[in-house]
Amino acid sequence: AAMPFPASAQQDPLPSWNDGAAKQAIIRLVTATTTKDSTDFVEPADRIAVFDQDGTIWAEHPLYSQALFALDRIATMAPQHPEWKDTEPFQSVLANDSAAISKFSEKDWLEIVTVTHSGMSTAEFETLVKDWLPRSSNPILKRPVTDLVYVPMLEVMSYLRANDFRTYIVTGGGQEFVRPYANAVYGIPREQIVGSSTVTNYEYKDGKPVLMREPKMFFVDDGVGKAVGINMFIGKRPLIAFGNSDGDRQMLEWTTAGDGARLGLLVLHDDAVREFAYGPANGLPDTKVGAFSQSLMDEAASRKWTVISMKNDWARIFAEPK
Amino acid sequence: AAMPFPASAQQDPLPSWNDGAAKQAIIRLVTATTTKDSTDFVEPADRIAVFDQDGTIWAEHPLYSQALFALDRIATMAPQHPEWKDTEPFQSVLANDSAAISKFSEKDWLEIVTVTHSGMSTAEFETLVKDWLPRSSNPILKRPVTDLVYVPMLEVMSYLRANDFRTYIVTGGGQEFVRPYANAVYGIPREQIVGSSTVTNYEYKDGKPVLMREPKMFFVDDGVGKAVGINMFIGKRPLIAFGNSDGDRQMLEWTTAGDGARLGLLVLHDDAVREFAYGPANGLPDTKVGAFSQSLMDEAASRKWTVISMKNDWARIFAEPK
Numbered sequence: 001a002a003m004p005f006p007a008s009a010q011q012d013p014l015p016s017w018n019d020g021a022a023k024q025a026i027i028r029l030v031t032a033t034t035t036k037d038s039t040d041f042v043e044p045a046d047r048i049a050v051f052d053q054d055g056t057i058w059a060e061h062p063l064y065s066q067a068l069f070a071l072d073r074i075a076t077m078a079p080q081h082p083e084w085k086d087t088e089p090f091q092s093v094l095a096n097d098s099a100a101i102s103k104f105s106e107k108d109w110l111e112i113v114t115v116t117h118s119g120m121s122t123a124e125f126e127t128l129v130k131d132w133l134p135r136s137s138n139p140i141l142k143r144p145v146t147d148l149v150y151v152p153m154l155e156v157m158s159y160l161r162a163n164d165f166r167t168y169i170v171t172g173g174g175q176e177f178v179r180p181y182a183n184a185v186y187g188i189p190r191e192q193i194v195g196s197s198t199v200t201n202y203e204y205k206d207g208k209p210v211l212m213r214e215p216k217m218f219f220v221d222d223g224v225g226k227a228v229g230i231n232m233f234i235g236k237r238p239l240i241a242f243g244n245s246d247g248d249r250q251m252l253e254w255t256t257a258g259d260g261a262r263l264g265l266l267v268l269h270d271d272a273v274r275e276f277a278y279g280p281a282n283g284l285p286d287t288k289v290g291a292f293s294q295s296l297m298d299e300a301a302s303r304k305w306t307v308i309s310m311k312n313d314w315a316r317i318f319a320e321p322k
Numbered sequence: 323a324a325m326p327f328p329a330s331a332q333q334d335p336l337p338s339w340n341d342g343a344a345k346q347a348i349i350r351l352v353t354a355t356t357t358k359d360s361t362d363f364v365e366p367a368d369r370i371a372v373f374d375q376d377g378t379i380w381a382e383h384p385l386y387s388q389a390l391f392a393l394d395r396i397a398t399m400a401p402q403h404p405e406w407k408d409t410e411p412f413q414s415v416l417a418n419d420s421a422a423i424s425k426f427s428e429k430d431w432l433e434i435v436t437v438t439h440s441g442m443s444t445a446e447f448e449t450l451v452k453d454w455l456p457r458s459s460n461p462i463l464k465r466p467v468t469d470l471v472y473v474p475m476l477e478v479m480s481y482l483r484a485n486d487f488r489t490y491i492v493t494g495g496g497q498e499f500v501r502p503y504a505n506a507v508y509g510i511p512r513e514q515i516v517g518s519s520t521v522t523n524y525e526y527k528d529g530k531p532v533l534m535r536e537p538k539m540f541f542v543d544d545g546v547g548k549a550v551g552i553n554m555f556i557g558k559r560p561l562i563a564f565g566n567s568d569g570d571r572q573m574l575e576w577t578t579a580g581d582g583a584r585l586g587l588l589v590l591h592d593d594a595v596r597e598f599a600y601g602p603a604n605g606l607p608d609t610k611v612g613a614f615s616q617s618l619m620d621e622a623a624s625r626k627w628t629v630i631s632m633k634n635d636w637a638r639i640f641a642e643p644k
């Protein structure tokens with residue numbers, strides 16, 4: 001598809017961003033930390049950037065992609081589980097009852113994720129994810145989930161990497177769900193995916209070791225877990241952090257509490273025409289998926305975090321279908 | 323100090339290694355995985371090397387360096403704990419009773435490590451480690467612990483990195499104990515240290531977040547934990563793994579179970595003259611610190627792992643004191 005930008009935009013590292021405070025803040029942070037005589041200069045080895053995934057670098061409505069994966073797995077596994085036909089929450093999933101699904105409790109989701117994400121080796125799980133991705137489909141946008149990546153954020157990642165930043169995903173989603181596609185979709189290698197994980201058991205099959213995924217969480221990389229995860233997996237404080245919901249609060253606090261130039265940014269979904277509109281911050285509709293509360297908006301103001309308006313800051317959101 | 327090698331050795335990537343099966347196996351693995359037309363060629367992004375720390379890349383006798391740190395901390399903390407004067411295991415530590423210390427149980431050590439490694443922020447802990455290192459002293463070799471690094475292994479790390487491998491430490495020791503010095507001592511950055519960790523709590527001090535170290539283990543990176551840790555922190559299977567004790571068994575199994583060329587190596591401490599001699603494999607003296615059992619030796623033979631004899635394979639062990 002032709003790029004809807006003038007030729008001069010080739011010099012622009014962020015062509016899908018409209019000029020404004022968000023774009024300027026990103027360029028200012030990169031310039032300050034990479035200019036050799038700047039007081040905020042940072043050695044390349046310490047240039048770390050962290051990105052939440054759902055709602056920050058790809059679409060998360062009406063349901064997280066990993067939830068769509070889990071629901072599709074329920075359908076696939078149903079023949080081996082005749083009891084699901086009359087047991088909730090499985091009954092509603094098999095009936096494709098999206099009204100009921102949208103009202104599932106945390107406990108319902110935990111049950112669905114547990115049964116669909118454990119009982120196989122890490123290698124087998126990866127194969128399930130890879131096989132599912134090309135036939136995945138966002139129920140509203142009707143495209144595979146890996147098509148629903150935000151082009152402006154891909155540009156930010158490329159811009160940061162061109163300036164010797166390493167880009168990490170720090171997601172509440174499953175680390176082993178994201179790893180199989182992150183390099184192809186975002187250019188982020190497996191070792192730079194920080195995410196939630198299950199307990200794994202070391203076992204032998206035909207004399208070779210396998211790691212079996214157990215029905216028990218090991219690490220929940222959300223909220224305070226994101227600060228803990230950044231410390232544990234990276235051990236360096238990021239210079240810049242991108243999030244979109246209350247689960248990113250501590251990640252941005254941890255990032256921006258560092259010395260020197262730091263930047264926290266939050267994506268606000270205020271574009272019902274091109275994507276979705278939800279908050280409840282700024283009077284936008286409330287949601288159970290990726291809520292951006294007014295309290296987070298207030299903290300963003302007091303801590304001088306930058307709010308990215310999808311409607312105003314992004315000249316485009318998704319790549320054209322191929 | 324002058325290098326005790328002929329000028330022609332400048333071409334040799336491993337000048338502190340005597341010619342032999344171990345040196346040849348390392349060079350063969352690197353050549354096979356980095357030669358473009360080799361069937362075992364591996365892209366640079368997937369060239370991962372993992373090293374156990376204690377007894378593999380630095381000395382661990384008579385006690386692990388982190389144990390020495392903990393004992394010194396007990397002495398420093400004693401004025402605030404008058405009750406330690408007549409409570410074991412602290413009493414023996416304060417009396418410098420090395421016979422009693424050598425007989426401490428796992429429970430004794432857990433108590434010592436817990437009290438000395440928790441109750442402070444991650445940043446405060448790092449300062450304690452950094453302040454201690456230059457005044458640390460191995461009780462037998464009488465040098466700071468960071469001097470007791472094995473030169474042949476530093477050469478292996480440099481050789482691997484020159485061939486676009488990334489070198490990781492995978493240690494049963496504390497991840498946050500190793501991070502403060504690993505870059506200076508081994509050239510390994512903080513994000514490439516996989517180790518054991520405590521639970522941390524996210525708290526605020528003067529409006530800024532801190533991670534407080536709690537008296538509770540979160541992850542034990544030893545034995546099966548090393549395979550789990552490699553999967554969780556790196557997510558790529560190493561091409562080459564170096565260990566020295568039974569705690570490295572699963573790390574070597576996991577590494578060498580991969581497709582293509584892989585190499586597992588175990589350092590055998592069989593040099594009582596220049597360092598220490600302990601097994602109990604091959605009839606060497608038994609030990610509570612870094613035991614290399616006969617069962618591990620048997621598995622090394624059956625899985626074709628390479629055993630490195632410190633006595634025969636290494637032309638030198640430590641760098642000369644500066």
Ligand SMILES: [Ca+2]
Pocket residue numbers: 052053054055056243244245290
């Ligand atoms: Ca999110």
Ligand SMILES: [Ca+2]
Pocket residue numbers: 374375376377378565566567612
């Ligand atoms: Ca060891």
